[in-house]
Amino acid sequence: MKQRYFFFMDDVSATTSVIDDLKQLGMSEDDLHVIGNDAMALQPLPEPDITHRSDVVDAAKRGAATGGAIGLVGSIVAVTVPAAGLTLGGGAILAGTALGSALGTWFSTLVGVSVPNQDVEDYRGRIERGEIMVIVDCEPDEQPQVAALLEQKYRESVLLEGNLDAA
Template sequence: MRRLYFMVPNVGSAKAIVNELLLARVEERHIHIIAKEGTPMEDLPEAGLAQKSDFVPALERGIAVGGATGVLAGIVAVTFPPAGLALGGGAILATGLAGAGFGAWFSSMIGSDVPNTQIKQYEEAIEKGELLMMVDVPKDRIDEIGELVKKHHPEAEINGTEPTIPAFP
């Protein structure tokens, strides 16, 4: 899946684009819209925590760093066992999993309060009243969906794609 970014001038255009995307068999759960606070979104699919914050990238970093730290702590514990305990490979696995779990929890708590770094470049336009539409589509439909929006809505500004999005949000 890839994420397409569109800047849409108003709610009416956004509604029309969403309806066309739904007719083109793009599921509503793959359409996310961010607007200036106070903009009446009506029945438009509003972006959630995973799209508005840095939650997912922070979670990924936390798992990696926490897991690596846990494995290193496990290796140290096996190499220099505390109080003469006999520790084996299970200790390395256990500390690695515990570190990954703690790292994921801790970093996702921080990431949920940090704005999404991909959205920062659109903040000025959003504050002026435009809407940011993010559409998650399979790689083979990127051109099709982009052309559909350009053809029927020349007022929508297509701002490119994000290389990859996680499969689970």
């Protein structure tokens, strides 16, 4: 499972340089993401995807859990208090839980897309001051190479390990 690491660069030229160096290490552009403030022209650099920009992943997890719990409770009530003499079995409990989980995930995802990623928002002040957040998704065995590269060539960057909803 990939780990997500992130660090900050001071300007676009340094960010372009570190992205090029990471690509030379064998990192795919799909695993590199750059977030800057609205005034910056970051066009040639890899853009963040929806999981970096929004709270969609956390929202989906919360929706699945909440919807599944509501579906389970509703199904148990339907089985133990049958309306009009209907008797439902364990399949109804399973189906109700699955349906509740699916609907909860769907509804929460619709909302989560419009909410900023809270983990990125924690660093919004740094981003608004002009620093550029670089996010690297890599295998755990690739992380020492990334850290060594940053230590050797980019001492001023700060490497942090976080989940940022690692996919």
